[in-house]
Amino acid sequence: MFIDSSESRDRFGFGFIFSSEWDPVKEEFGALPFIYGTILSSIIALIISLPVSIGVAVFLSEIVHKSVKTPVSFLIEILAAIPSIIYGFWGIYVLAPFMRTTVQPMLQSVFGFLPFFKGQMFGTGLLTASVILAIMITPIISSITRDILNAIPVSQREAAYALGATKWEAIKMALLNARSGILGGSVLGLGRAIGETMAVTMVIGNKAQIKASLFEPAYSMASVIANEFAEASGSMHISSLIEIGLILFGVTFVINSLARLLIYSVTRNAS
Amino acid sequence: MKQNTLKLSKPVNLTRRKVTNSVMISLCVIAGVITILPLLYIFFYTTKSGISSLNPDFFTQLPKPVGETGGGMANAITGSLILIGIGGLIGIPVGVLSGIYISEYSGNITSTVVKFITDILSGVPSIVIGIFAYGIIVLPMQRFSALAGGFALGILMIPTVTKVTEEMLRLIPQSLREASLALGVSRWKTTLRIVLTTASSGIVTGILLATARAAGETAPLLFTSFGNSFWQTNIDEPMAALPLQIFAYAISPYEDWHRQAWAGAFVLIFLVFTVNLLVRYVTRKKY
């Protein structure tokens, strides 16, 4: 990949990352809008997913009885196994209309003074992509969090109860102890979101632009590769797409290594 | 755990603590519910929209040209089977062997490196794997082909298969290995004939899991296998695949194609669900 992208690297250098021009016809290629779309959609996805994931993990490990726990964990496993093309498909025909008619108008009426929630509502766009991604990474983060919570000895919890803590206070303490593991899980989820292709491609709007409003269409690194690679016009175009792939690989590599390190260190401490 | 000291909230009002408690617990329950909700929704929506279009034609007919209704995805289903077959030929042996290596020969540097590589590979976006397959097979061959698609799927299967193999082998008690070695059986024979055989049902389910996942992969096929609206079984040529066809139909403007795409989506979800159920069943009763 490094070799195959040499043409675009030679031509654009580091400017590739900072240029927001993307015009296959004029052979002007800059990756900024894609990097922006990828990072922003993934981070918003994480912001949405994290509290929910922790909630689910607590729900599964501390609150419910085994008879509920088993089927619910199974369903969450399935959630992680559904092909992303199906998420995308569902995203176009169910989630996007729902966002346009319900969620986005609601956000606009409450937070409309913020630039993020201004402007036209298309349904598809950055925010919708983030929501889909949030659904997709919740199983990852919640299962790691749950495993860590399960690893905390019962005696510790009982000690907390014995001192008169409420259930939530005991859980809060457990969560605080588990924080670096949860961080590891979140980073892993973030890596997954950044690399996710089909679902994002289908709902993000596919427009290489950087706009403040989250309702606007955007583009991601993976999506532009998915959309343009097979029909790329000329070797410079291909080479630029491969370079984007290389950046994508680099980013996910760093993020995943970080996540592994965090998770390894937690599991080592626990055992 | 280092932090055994308990930091309880300062003597605040007891009722307030109790209220916080109930609020937070309810929030967790709500989180559980809203996670399951999209799943059930996707599941029922796909079933509702897909099952009505699931007829014999879907499995036996080729796609009809734009404008005509009817037709099916026979070529895409066959294509997917061929692609998974190629993927399996690459992913299963490599995955099982690295799993064996990591579990049975742990402790040395190479096995740690193999483990690290598989961990990293499992985090590489599938579209990047697609580019890799493109560079290795499509570029030299000068055309899109099922071979390139299958290769990409194979690489994607490796980490899952490796992980499951490793986990299943670790479940085999050490005493079983020692029993065999103590009979004067060599180490590799012990691994192959005792350890692997004993773990085989678990490994098979893992392979099924990896296969089901590969069956739904779309991104790495876009510019390797590429898709094809005709009947094609030659692995040198571009080939249709179920997820590719679903993608093409889903973003098309035709109602009839959407209908068929839902049917395809239903087939995929059904596959995923069945395989996961099976895996649950098998891994639960053992050991």
Add this chain to the structure above:
Amino acid sequence: MEIQETEDIVTEDTDETDKISGRESKTAIQTKKLSVYFNDRPAIEDISLKIKRNTVTAIIGPSGCGKSTFLRSLNLMHDMTPKARVYGEILIQNEDITEFNAVDVRKKVGMVFQKPNPFPTMTIYENAVSGLKLNGKTKKSELDEIAEKNLKYAGLWEEVKDRLKTPAMSLSGGQQQRLCIARTIAVRPDIILMDEPTSALDPISTSKIEELIYNFKNHYTIVIVTHNMQQAARISDLTAFFYLGKLIEYSKTRRMFTNPKEKLTEAYVTGKFG
């Protein structure tokens, strides 16, 4: 049960050679300054002892004193543990075992484990001949004969002859352990190492296995680790007492239990600690 004096034990002449390389000797096992370290921590240190052919030697001592470690060094089982280091010499029939392939050594030195561990995917019959089958012997008629013979030796034949094709895991714990013994002797070892072979079994199964050990003496050299002092007294000719990784005393069993040389041994066998 009568305890024999070691001097009285006459080595029977067998027409088979039982050395790894083919020659014979009266000493079955000899260790010279044998030490084993795990992660640079010693588990046993400087163990030197001789074990005569066709005797039963018991190894006793408190938990963690290195009994299993000693036993497992005799069939090179520590090869499997990367963090284990073995120093000193081990001679089997006067030959240094490190000069041989571990696989060949283990064919001559069989091992029975604390917990019965038949191969769970195999039937009773397959377990009985597993050592031979795994090493490439496949002639059905021969295997049938061997299976029957060794199951008989192990005193299991009558109980299982009608269900040889059922899974080995369907047997009781005691039966499983006898199956493991049958499996071990089918490979025709000269030495059998047993690491607490009865500690997971009920008294009746235990007595059956003790009986086997007693009868096996004519054919095999047996080294058995046990926590049960009565058992050591009942079945062994010699006893070695280990403490904190050191060999404290090694003498005839009768003497060990009636008139030990060392204070420490006396304290242990009379149950003052341990």
